[in-house]
Amino acid sequence: MGQTGLVLVGGVVKAHGIRGEICIKSHADSPSLFGSVPALYLRDGDKPPRSFAVRSWREHKGFVLLVLKGVADRDQAEALRGFEVLVREEDLPELDEGEHYLYQMLGCRVILEDGTDVGVLETFFETAGQDTWVIVNEAGTEILLPAVPEFVLDVDLDAEVIVVDPPEGLLDLYLNPEPPKKKPVRQPCAKTGAKTS
Numbered sequence: 368m369g370q371t372g373l374v375l376v377g378g379v380v381k382a383h384g385i386r387g388e389i390c391i392k393s394h395a396d397s398p399s400l401f402g403s404v405p406a407l408y409l410r411d412g413d414k415p416p417r418s419f420a421v422r423s424w425r426e427h428k429g430f431v432l433l434v435l436k437g438v439a440d441r442d443q444a445e446a447l448r449g450f451e452v453l454v455r456e457e458d459l460p461e462l463d464e465g466e467h468y469l470y471q472m473l474g475c476r477v478i479l480e481d482g483t484d485v486g487v488l489e490t491f492f493e494t495a496g497q498d499t500w501v502i503v504n505e506a507g508t509e510i511l512l513p514a515v516p517e518f519v520l521d522v523d524l525d526a527e528v529i530v531v532d533p534p535e536g537l538l539d540l541y542l543n544p545e546p547p548k549k550k551p552v553r554q555p556c557a558k559t560g561a562k563t564s
Contacts, residue, residue, distance in 0.1 A: 373408055373416060374459060374470050376400060377452040382444035383432050389444045391431040391452055394469050394491075394498060398424065398431045403460050407435070408453040416453055467522050469498065469514075475527045477502045477512075480520065485538070486510060488529060510541045 377393040391401070401407070401424040408416035419435040426432075438444050459468065469491055477485040477500075486504035491514065498514040512518060512533055521530040 372456050373410075373453040374456050374468065375451055376454050376468075377431070379409065379447045379450045379452060380430065381448055382441045383427070385441045386434070387438040387440050387444045388432050388434055389438065389447055390427070391433055393431045397460075397466075398426050400454070400460060401431055401433060404454045404458040406455075406458070407433075408455070409447055409450040410453060411450050416451075467524060471524055472522060472529060475522075475524070475529045477529045477531055480530060480532055485531065485533075504542075508541055510538065512537070 376395050377391045380390045380392050382388070383390045393401070395401075401421055404421070406418045406420055408418055410416035419437060422434040422436055424431055424433050438447070472488055473490065475488050477488055479485060484504075486502040486508075488500055489503045489509075490501045491498050492501070500512045500514045502510040502512055504510065512531060518531055518533055519529065520532050521528075523529075
């Protein structure tokens with residue numbers, strides 16, 4: 368089977384235990400996705416994906432633990448570390464109102480609440496157990512936004528627009544990276560009223 372029609376839903380973090388369980392960082396809102404698809408596809412870089420039936424799944428400390436048919440011990444599970452986890456697009460379950468798959472949001476315009484344009488959601492990656500969005504503005508600057516509910520206010524796939532409220536100072540960090548030229552040097556003990564220019 369070719370690469371088309373496959374959707375990235377997670378990544379293999381590591382082996383878990385000694386019975387072939389693998390630990391997955393899921394991009395899906397609901398981990399029950401892993402129990403509802405007939406097969407998962409694991410892909411190592413540019414190599415063709417391999418199909419696996421899911422024997423069982425469970426949640427564990429923010430990750431999903433999977434037992435796959437044909438992966439019976441820790442060595443086999445460890446060999447899958449770093450693989451992408453994909454499913455066929457037609458196998459994806461219907462989402463509830465207000466839920467979206469990350470792949471559907473790629474290419475959407477990202478704006479602030481007041482309508483200010485931030486850029487386009489180009490891709491995403493995982494850091495410290497959460498997804499980080501890579502937003503690219505018109506100047507080609509990459510802005511990294513933690514994709515957590517308090518920063519992502521609204522997703523309108525029909526309009527292809529995502530409304531965000533990034534943490535204070537985040538956009539300045541990327542858009543104005545040069546520090547001010549005249550920065551007063553902090554003197555820890557000198558508390559005088561005189562200002563140095």
